[in-house]
Amino acid sequence: MENTLVYACRVKDREILQRSSSGGAFTAISDVFLERGDAVLCARYNYEEHRTEFKLALTKEERDASSGSMYMQSYALDSWKEALYWLKQNPERKLMFAGLGCQAAGFMQFMKMNGMSGRIFTVDIICHGAxxxxxxxxxxxxxxxxxxxxxxxxxxxxxxxxxxxxxxxxxxxxxxxxxxxxxxxxxxxIRPSCHLCPYTRMDRDTDITIGDFWHIEKSMPDFADEIGTSLVLIHTERGKELFDEIKENLELRESNTTDCWQLNLQEPTKPSxxxxxxxxxxxxxxxxxxxxxxxxxxxxxxxxxxxxxxxx
Ligand SMILES: Cc1cc2nc3c(=O)[nH]c(=O)nc-3n(C[C@H](O)[C@H](O)[C@H](O)COP(=O)(O)OP(=O)(O)OC[C@H]3O[C@@H](n4cnc5c(N)ncnc54)[C@H](O)[C@@H]3O)c2cc1C
Known part of the structure; x- marks a missing residue:
């Protein structure tokens, strides 16, 4: 797509909004896949190991365990191989990946090598650094x-x-x-590699990027809400098609790349x-x-x- 589409949005469901870190875009997008019988690969917290791990979610209950930002680098462990196995076992189905820009790039590369990239939809998350x-x-x-x-x-x-x-x-x-x-x-x-992050850009190789719509009270004071607003950047035609499907579940405003600007859409965070x-x-x-x-x-x-x- 020639130009990135920019939206400010939040899910209408206040319960989901309350437990989501921003405006609940992750839940709204992943609902589409889960309702179709597709899979979602996303990160959730493991209380035994005290670490965040990628896991395959096939139901909304499993997906809900991934609500909220976990401020630590997450582990892929065997999840990519499990995702590949699931795709081979379910040749009609698709998979949505949600993770940081670096993780989305790595996962997509792995799927390309295995001839599966056409069945993968990628959502990356704006990142201050892991x-x-x-x-x-x-x-x-x-x-x-x-x-x-x-x-x-x-x-x-x-x-x-x-x-x-x-x-x-x-x-x-x-x-x-x-x-x-x-x-x-x-x-x-923040890990040293994050200070050199090549994914801190407005244009990305994923279908959709999500984050917080910071400073919305300045650009859209009548839309701002202290329960949270997601920033959604749409980069591809299929990203646009998918977003059109979920619009009815969202409170929504169109925006632009100037009003939604934040540092990590331009450059990596500098170390202390x-x-x-x-x-x-x-x-x-x-x-x-x-x-x-x-x-x-x-x-x-x-x-x-x-x-x-x-x-x-
Ligand atoms: C380390 C980190 C730094 C961030 N920095 C910024 C920032 O600078 N600016 C900004 O606008 N937004 C940032 N975010 C993103 C923001 O906090 C929300 O995660 C994002 O907007 C999604 O929120 P949501 O309301 O749509 O849904 P939520 O339900 O809150 O979404 C959670 C999503 O984040 C994923 N996730 C959570 N923790 C991790 C993790 N450690 N590794 C990989 N995936 C994870 C979950 O798997 C799920 O997909 C950051 C998130 C993280 C994890």
Whole structure:
């Protein structure tokens, strides 16, 4: 397709919207495949291993386990081979892949090598950078010393979409994981390859790209909603056809590549100037030390944030 089509949207179903990190575009798109008997390959959290893994979903219940952004690099494990096996066993069916830009490119290459690319629909997710899975797993194990973890939510919208908070339940009681989110957004834990990411562009090789429609309150104040809005970029004809099918389930506005701009649609996130210091301290003093030292809100950090907010 010559020009990328840009939409701001959110699912009409408020329950789905509440549990989705943005506006629920992932659920709306994957519904089409699952309702047709096709498969969806997407990432979900494993509480035993404290890691995020790709799994094949054949039902909405299985797919729903992938709701929400997991801020850590996810593992493909054997899922690509399982997807290939499933496609061979079900020659009439198609498969939707949802993952980060790098993962979508790798998966598509694998499917091309196996002659299956025509049956694959790809959705990639705008990405600030994937944080180290080692740091999350160590932090989770440290939290778990005081009780079993459940209901992990890196983007809990109880305080609103733009002011979302990170939470997890320990022995059924909600606790904050704000420190973990802080070391991620402060760019200490993003993997080195992400700082050189070639997929941080407006034009992509996937069918559809989804993310958050940040700053929508400025470009479309009458459409903004603190429960979340998805940004959808459509790159191919079949992406457009599919999106036409789900329009009736969405609140929707057309937009453009200027209004939806965010940094990672142009370039990769830069590493923190003191990233090396974080990792040196982690190796020397361990996870609890770096969480406390780099993840806590200090007076200096609060002042810096206030000044940043005042700047145009
Ligand atoms: C590490 C990371 C960084 C992100 N950075 C940005 C950003 O800078 N700007 C922006 O606009 N959006 C970013 N997003 C995307 C955004 O947070 C939402 O995931 C996206 O908009 C989809 O939300 P949704 O409401 O449509 O559905 P949701 O139900 O929230 O969708 C979840 C989808 O994300 C997938 N997913 C979750 N975690 C992972 C993971 N670790 N690896 C691979 N797939 C995963 C799930 O499999 C599912 O497909 C990021 C997401 C992740 C995981």
């Amino acid at each position: 944080p180290s899975p080692l740091i999350w797993a160590e932090y989770a194990r440290s939290l778990e010393k005081e009780g079993k973890l459940s209901d992990l939510n890196f983007r809990n919208k109880k305080t609103g979409w733009s002011k979302s908070v990170g939470t997890v339940k320990r022995n059924g009681e909600e606790i904050s994981i704000a420190k973990y989110r802080r070391i991620y957004t402060d760019r200490y834990t 100037e003191i990233r090396h210091k974080f990792w040196r301290d982690y190796r020397k003093h361990g996870i609890d030390h770096v969480m406390e030292h780099y993840g806590s809100v200090t007076f200096l950090r609060r002042a810096k944030r206030k000044i940043q907010k005042m700047l145009p």
